[in-house]
Amino acid sequence: MNKSKGRLVLASIVGLSMFAAACGEDEGAVDATTTPAAATTAPADDAATTTGAPAIAGGEVFVTGSSTVEPISVLVGELADELTNGELAVTVEGPGTGDGFAKFCAGEADISDASRKIKDEEAALCADAGIEFVELEVAIDGLTVATSPANEAVTCLDFAALYALIGPEAEGFGNWTDAQALATELGSTSATFPDADLVITGPGPESGTFDSFIEIAFKKIATDRGTDPKAARNDYTQSPNDNVIVEGIEASDSSLGWVGFAFYAAEQDRMKAIEIDKGDGCVAPTVETIADGSYPLARSLYIYVSVSAVADNPAVGAYVDLYLSDAGVAAVSEAGYVDIPTERIEASRTTWADATA
């Protein structure tokens, strides 16, 4: 009996390897290990940094922090790998902005990616550990409030309506119309809410995407009303995984949720972006409106660089140089985010130059 079972397993192993071999022989197979697009945009005459020149310091760099910023750091890391033939070895992980700062302030990482500014208590943690840092703005993200494409009743919301639907006082609202009274009281000019289930999926409080959404949309209203300016309602589906949020938004015809712009841009057929009105009319999230600041829910993405790591390890400085170079900036749109305006990237470059001078 055992023998036949053994044969069965053996047979399945052989079958699997044959399957793999057959795939290997496929003539149509694309060997996809070709040069990434970023390499073609490598700058030839970047005055601000020494990119392109052979003298990039080698060594190991460890980047932790926001999973939103992670793709940009990975792309710049790949660029560094190509320009130095692997001598500048950059390792990147994305456990989240908060977890990232915890590691960064414990001295475990050279750089921390962040999808929001560092909090006072996190900065205090860094100060206690004697870790000085430089904050550099590297990209812009537009927090995209979205619903199902089937939800035709909702096209535009203002901050008052968002607060009425998702804010701490919305706890228990199971239908869009439940929020109507509060929205009207807050002076919302959004159209009447539909009589449909209110199904919310979004990031949880451990996420930088949560923090920045609450900060931008609710802080003023919450302060005026004396509610917790850092809280949302607790009774909605929370997930740290943006793809789960996309699925949640897609799953119900009267859904509501918010994700980073890159996730909306890649999945536009699965969800509909709700335009945001901050008093100057409804604005949809697009690369243009996010870049020029007219989209109200735009937020900056940052990297925090440890000053002592730069002093001890020239590779960290070389990597940040590359990050702020034109080639590094090209990685931002490659990763699905929006380039910051020229004067702001210049400001980051100046901050960086001053910090390393």
Place this chain on the structure above:
Amino acid sequence: MSLTVAITDSSTATVRAALTGTKRDVRGYIFAGALLFCLLASLFVLTVLMWDVVASAIPVFDKRSTGFLTSELASSPDKAGVSQGIWGSLMIAGFVVVLAFPTGIFAGVYLEEYAKSNRLTRLIELNIRNLAGVPSVVYGILGLVVFVKGLSWLTGGRSVIAAGITLAILVLPIIIITTAESVRAVPSGLREAGFGVGATQWEVTRDHVLPYAAPGILTGTMLAVARALGEAAPLLLIGAITGRLASLPGQGLVDRLQGKFTAMPIVIYGWANEVNKPGKITGLTFEDLNAAAIVVLLAMVLLLNGAAILLRNRFEKRRQS
């Protein structure tokens, strides 16, 4: 007489008919039907899951061929691959084999064959059983505190060594329990016969108990390695890498073992978080890559299990001859 029938024609059906007469065993049929239903239901779920994963994985192997297995973590689904995940998972399996197998098997044999059956032994056994049910994330915290922080001079911090030792400890209770169970199942007549001809305890254990218990022990170790390969939660705490893993060229094995690492379940976890934008060259998304990574992980577990089954069959054959 029924007995004479049984002697002339001893097939099971005839014997059963002779004993039960013409009475129909309705309850028996219902029971057998229920058993069959449960088997088919679990097979159905398994088939649907496998089909779902394999169907999404085929385009990846088709378009990327072996490039998927040899590439490293990368930003684009056109370039990303699982080589670093396979390496990390194999190293973890290696640590489990080297650390947990001998420790667990010896501990199990000691508990059954050598330890006096007193209150202390029973307490220890009870504790080991409970340990087998402790959520894996708890072992992750243990690994973080003891192996990543405490023994960082040995493990190098958030390294594959720390992960390997943590997972070895995680599966240790499973190995001890299955070993003890298999040793307990050895007929006591075998031991008594050995002692009867003057063999020492060591000789009886080595020549009779262990060979007889070997198939059961191997099943336990096989389950243990499969469990270690599939664990993600402890590795997240220990700090396996999700985005990009690079090391300086020309690093030795010790550097690699003490350096940052990733493993198959973490690769899958990381890719599940990626934006599903199709790659420019292949049109694949990270979701597709994830299905392929799951197939690779399944194949790894299957290969290891296959090897264990072959070994077990050899043990059984040797015992029978």
